[in-house]
Amino acid sequence: MTTDDAAARSLSIGEVAEQTGLSVHALRFYEREGLLVGPVRRSSGGRRRYTSFDVDWLLICVKLRASGMPIADLQRFAELVRQGPGNEAERLRLLDAHRLRVDAQIEALEECRSVIAWKVGVYAEHLADGEAGGLWDPTV
Amino acid sequence: MTTDDAAARSLSIGEVAEQTGLSVHALRFYEREGLLVGPVRRSSGGRRRYTSFDVDWLLICVKLRASGMPIADLQRFAELVRQGPGNEAERLRLLDAHRLRVDAQIEALEECRSVIAWKVGVYAEHLADGEAGGLWDPTV
DNA sequence: ACTTGATCTAGACCTCGCTCTAGATCGTAG
DNA sequence: CTACGATCTAGAGCGAGGTCTAGATCAAGT
Numbered sequence: 001m002t003t004d005d006a007a008a009r010s011l012s013i014g015e016v017a018e019q020t021g022l023s024v025h026a027l028r029f030y031e032r033e034g035l036l037v038g039p040v041r042r043s044s045g046g047r048r049r050y051t052s053f054d055v056d057w058l059l060i061c062v063k064l065r066a067s068g069m070p071i072a073d074l075q076r077f078a079e080l081v082r083q084g085p086g087n088e089a090e091r092l093r094l095l096d097a098h099r100l101r102v103d104a105q106i107e108a109l110e111e112c113r114s115v116i117a118w119k120v121g122v123y124a125e126h127l128a129d130g131e132a133g134g135l136w137d138p139t140v
Numbered sequence: 141m142t143t144d145d146a147a148a149r150s151l152s153i154g155e156v157a158e159q160t161g162l163s164v165h166a167l168r169f170y171e172r173e174g175l176l177v178g179p180v181r182r183s184s185g186g187r188r189r190y191t192s193f194d195v196d197w198l199l200i201c202v203k204l205r206a207s208g209m210p211i212a213d214l215q216r217f218a219e220l221v222r223q224g225p226g227n228e229a230e231r232l233r234l235l236d237a238h239r240l241r242v243d244a245q246i247e248a249l250e251e252c253r254s255v256i257a258w259k260v261g262v263y264a265e266h267l268a269d270g271e272a273g274g275l276w277d278p279t280v
Numbered sequence: 281a282c283t284t285g286a287t288c289t290a291g292a293c294c295t296c297g298c299t300c301t302a303g304a305t306c307g308t309a310g
Numbered sequence: 311c312t313a314c315g316a317t318c319t320a321g322a323g324c325g326a327g328g329t330c331t332a333g334a335t336c337a338a339g340t
Contacts, residue, residue: 025329045336047287067252092263099256102249109246112207116239123232165299185306187317
């Protein structure tokens with residue numbers, strides 16, 4: 001029953017790739033790097049069978065990676081979770097430190113955005129005016 | 141006079157590195173890759189002498205890089221400016237496309253941020269409650 | 281049984297964006 | 311003149327984060 005449930009709910013690497021947006025190559029790579037919390041179960045034939053736990057965790061990994069967390073930090077985080085209860089304070093520090101970095105990144109991007117928007121405005125105006133003066137034009 | 145002015149205002153690679161935050165290595169690399177609009181002038185002894193034009197351009201490059209624009213796009217942009225007036229529409233397209241990517245990136249980061257904030261909250265609560273149930277804890 | 285497609289392992293290989301090295305030269309302070 | 315630091319060129323090296331290959335195996339359809 002428990003076995004049947006687990007089998008029924010388990011997903012192949014291809015399905016997990018589809019659900020997470022990671023490639024099957026990347027999934028194997030992440031596993032090799034120890035980014036998964038537990039060892040991935042295998043079918044009788046040796047194929048990986050992922051649980052929905054695994055998928056949830058991978059989805060978080062994807063988010064963290066997308067926001068620039070290095071693989072090494074993800075490794076550390078997985079390791080902490082793997083060690084079980086007792087180190088929640090450290091997990092929190094890790095996540096919170098990353099959150100600060102994300103905040104800084106957002107701020108930096110917003111500044112870039114405004115610089116770009118201004119530059120776009122300059123060009124748009126330039127085009128509307130029909131070639132006035134070419135700002136960074138070495139020929140002017 | 142014009143020559144004196146130019147000489148007086150010109151900066152060494154080290155000074156430009158300091159002002160832009162790029163390393164001298166990176167400055168030479170950018171030049172080799174054709175990211176600068178014009179050829180960099182040289183002193184009689186062969187040392188690079190940057191103008192304030194160069195610095196302004198480099199500061200924009202830094203912003204664009206910081207917001208994730210690939211070197212290849214920067215190359216293209218520099219090339220357009222180098223070609224002189226007449227291609228402003230394409231420059232605008234390039235910048236605007238990048239602006240859209242930056243917007244998307246900001247949005248993605250904000251979503252990540254909220255996921256992380258939630259997770260941080262979970263751990264904080266967990267710590268406050270004194271070890272309840274460990275979410276992704278394989279041992280639970 | 282045969283074909284087809286997904287998966288397996290180990291390890292080589294790739295792109296990006298610099299960074300560093302070696303060995304020579306410049307330029308300025310003593 | 312001598313030192314010493316900054317700069318020069320060409321090209322090798324590096325770290326991150328995967329991606330791809332080869333050759334074998336598994337599983338399902340016909």
